[in-house]
Amino acid sequence: xxAVGTQRSRVWGARVLFLLPVSILFFFFFIYPFxxxxxTSFTSWRGIGSMKFNGLANYTKLxxxxxxxxxxxxxxxxxxxxxxxxxxxxxLVAMILVRKPHFWRSLRTIxxxxxxxxxxxxxxxxVAIYNVEGPLNAILGALxxxxxxxxxxNPDTALFAVIFQTVIYIxxxxxxxxxxxxxxxxxxxxxxxxxxxxxxxxxxxxxLPMLRGSLITTMTLAMAYGMRHxxxxxxxxGGGPAYATTTMGIDLYLKMDALRYSEASTAGVFLIxxxxxxxxxxxxxxxxxxxxxxxxx
Amino acid sequence: MKHYYASAQIIANLLKWILLVSLLAVAxxxxxxxxxxxxxxxxxxxTNPFGWPEKxxxxxxxxxxxMASLPRLLLNSVVVAASAVxxxxxxxxxxxxxxxxxxxxxRDVLYTVFTAGVLVPVIxxxxxxxxxxxxxxxxxTLLALVLVYTAVNIPVxxxxxxxxxxxxxxxxxxxxxxxxxxxFKRFSVIILPLSRSGLVTAATFCFIYSWNEFLMAMLxxxxxxxxxxxxxxxxxxxxxxxxYASMYAAVIITIIPSIVGYVFLHDKIIGGLTAGGVKx
Numbered sequence: 353x354x355a356v357g358t359q360r361s362r363v364w365g366a367r368v369l370f371l372l373p374v375s376i377l378f379f380f381f382f383i384y385p386f387x388x389x390x391x392t393s394f395t396s397w398r399g400i401g402s403m404k405f406n407g408l409a410n411y412t413k414l415x416x417x418x419x420x421x422x423x424x425x426x427x428x429x430x431x432x433x434x435x436x437x438x439x440x441x442x443x444l445v446a447m448i449l450v451r452k453p454h455f456w457r458s459l460r461t462i463x464x465x466x467x468x469x470x471x472x473x474x475x476x477x478x479v480a481i482y483n484v485e486g487p488l489n490a491i492l493g494a495l496x497x498x499x500x501x502x503x504x505x506n507p508d509t510a511l512f513a514v515i516f517q518t519v520i521y522i523x524x525x526x527x528x529x530x531x532x533x534x535x536x537x538x539x540x541x542x543x544x545x546x547x548x549x550x551x552x553x554x555x556x557x558x559x560l561p562m563l564r565g566s567l568i569t570t571m572t573l574a575m576a577y578g579m580r581h582x583x584x585x586x587x588x589x590g591g592g593p594a595y596a597t598t599t600m601g602i603d604l605y606l607k608m609d610a611l612r613y614s615e616a617s618t619a620g621v622f623l624i625x626x627x628x629x630x631x632x633x634x635x636x637x638x639x640x641x642x643x644x645x646x647x648x649x
Numbered sequence: 650m651k652h653y654y655a656s657a658q659i660i661a662n663l664l665k666w667i668l669l670v671s672l673l674a675v676a677x678x679x680x681x682x683x684x685x686x687x688x689x690x691x692x693x694x695x696t697n698p699f700g701w702p703e704k705x706x707x708x709x710x711x712x713x714x715x716m717a718s719l720p721r722l723l724l725n726s727v728v729v730a731a732s733a734v735x736x737x738x739x740x741x742x743x744x745x746x747x748x749x750x751x752x753x754x755x756r757d758v759l760y761t762v763f764t765a766g767v768l769v770p771v772i773x774x775x776x777x778x779x780x781x782x783x784x785x786x787x788x789x790t791l792l793a794l795v796l797v798y799t800a801v802n803i804p805v806x807x808x809x810x811x812x813x814x815x816x817x818x819x820x821x822x823x824x825x826x827x828x829x830x831x832x833f834k835r836f837s838v839i840i841l842p843l844s845r846s847g848l849v850t851a852a853t854f855c856f857i858y859s860w861n862e863f864l865m866a867m868l869x870x871x872x873x874x875x876x877x878x879x880x881x882x883x884x885x886x887x888x889x890x891x892x893y894a895s896m897y898a899a900v901i902i903t904i905i906p907s908i909v910g911y912v913f914l915h916d917k918i919i920g921g922l923t924a925g926g927v928k929x
């Protein structure tokens with residue numbers, strides 16, 4: 353780019369001009385809020401008036417708050433179930449689809465469909481499905497003669513019910529895993545075939561190790577999403593009954609709604625922190641080098 | 650050759666299809682149930698949660714659309730989502746051009762900072778967003794939502810569009826420089842048209858997010874004039890309290906744009922997800 357280099361200052365002016373809109377938006381909606389959240393978490397502030405520094409008071413208060421502790425525990429359950437049930441299931445489906453059974457393209461497209469539908473709409477459907485007089489009880493009653501349950505209204509079943517419905521979003525992780533499974537060289541399987549390895553052995557000794565990198569990626573994503581879960585639970589139960597399904601995000605919202613702004617900010621700091629913990633811990637356990645990323649280069 | 654495995658193979662095959670079909674059911678049945686329910690009478694819904702409508706009740710859709718607020722809420726959603734998509738496409742195309750085609754110190758740092766935004770849970774920013782939007786006088790305006798949706802999608806869009814622009818061969822650009830194309834011409838005549846596919850992918854993700862978003866809309870707006878359809882079906886359904894069938898019809902109306910968009914653009918969406926996933 354010799355020709356461009358001669359008009360240095362004009363080019364720099366143009367570069368800055370082109371980066372400016374994104375930088376301004378990024379500053380106001382990512383950097384400033386990030387600093388603001390951390391700052392207000394060390395103050396007592398109720399949305400109006402001055403911010404008084406009060407050290408770690410919000411942190412000790414929040415950690416002693418049974419509602420927040422319940423929320424934190426629920427988020428951990430969310431993260432584990434997403435990472436260790438949702439992702440392995442998605443991986444199993446990807447391993448089936450990569451062998452291109454009939455209709456695999458259509459299946460891939462349909463499995464992802466719920467991810468583009470609004471959570472509000474789907475939450476409404478699930479509330480109806482879980483209703484005492486709803487389809488789920490009707491099916492279970494017809495098949496097993498099971499008693500009718502109030503799935504979302506009972507503290508014993510509510511958390512299970514709100515987590516179970518996430519199975520409809522499995523297509524997201526499946527597509528990522530399927531894409532990298534498709535990148536595995538066919539020659540590896542052909543060689544294994546010649547050596548007499550069964551399909552099961554091939555999956556175990558070729559597919560899974562080759563998917564390692566994408567599995568770590570999807571598990572990290574899934575667990576980070578579990579930590580920041582808000583929407584479908586808020587819409588289905590509002591965090592109830594008796595806080596049985598509350599999450600840090602819901603707790604943050606309710607504290608803010610009660611004008612406890614700096615406590616809400618502190619919950620926000622925990623949300624960011626727990627996401628970071630998930631990412632660092634998974635990196636520490638599994639390391640970041642993997643065959644896939646080497647292949648991608 | 651594999652006689653011993655024949656029966657095991659049949660069982661494995663069977664299990665495979667049971668899994669695939671159950672997941673298909675899980676993905677589709679809720680939507681089908683919603684569609685069928687929106688065409689039944691309330692009496693039918695009460696007596697049996699399943700079953701086909703005796704007669705298709707299209708009147709439910711007429712009733713839903715006749716609800717005072719529904720057309721207005723739909724219009725708001727269209728305006729917000731379209732504006733966010735356009736604004737996001739323009740600003741990320743400009744920034745991605747610099748981040749992918751220009752060479753200068755700090756470029757990769759800047760790219761990392763912008764894309765690292767995806768790691769931050771935006772819901773933890775409820776307090777600052779609310780306070781900032783209120784202070785700037787944007788509370789309860791469509792503009793507030795347009796700005797938030799545009800900004801929240803920047804990390805994903807920058808990631809997708811920059812990756813796409815990087816894949817354009819340098820020779821094309823160099824030839825244009827020799828032909829006397831300046832900075833702006835290189836952007837508008839060479840890079841922008843060649844990046845159309847990447848921009849459409851980013852725009853699709855931005856549209857899906859903006860059309861479906863619920864929390865920020867709830868937080869930053871308070872009246873029908875600036876609320877979106879997602880809040881409408883959550884909060885204004887009190888109008889439907891005894892008329893579930895019409896409520897389901899209203900919900901179907903709100904998800905039609907997503908489904909239509911998906912039918913036409915699912916290859917772009919799947920391609921976009923793949924771009925992120927394979928590289929990890």
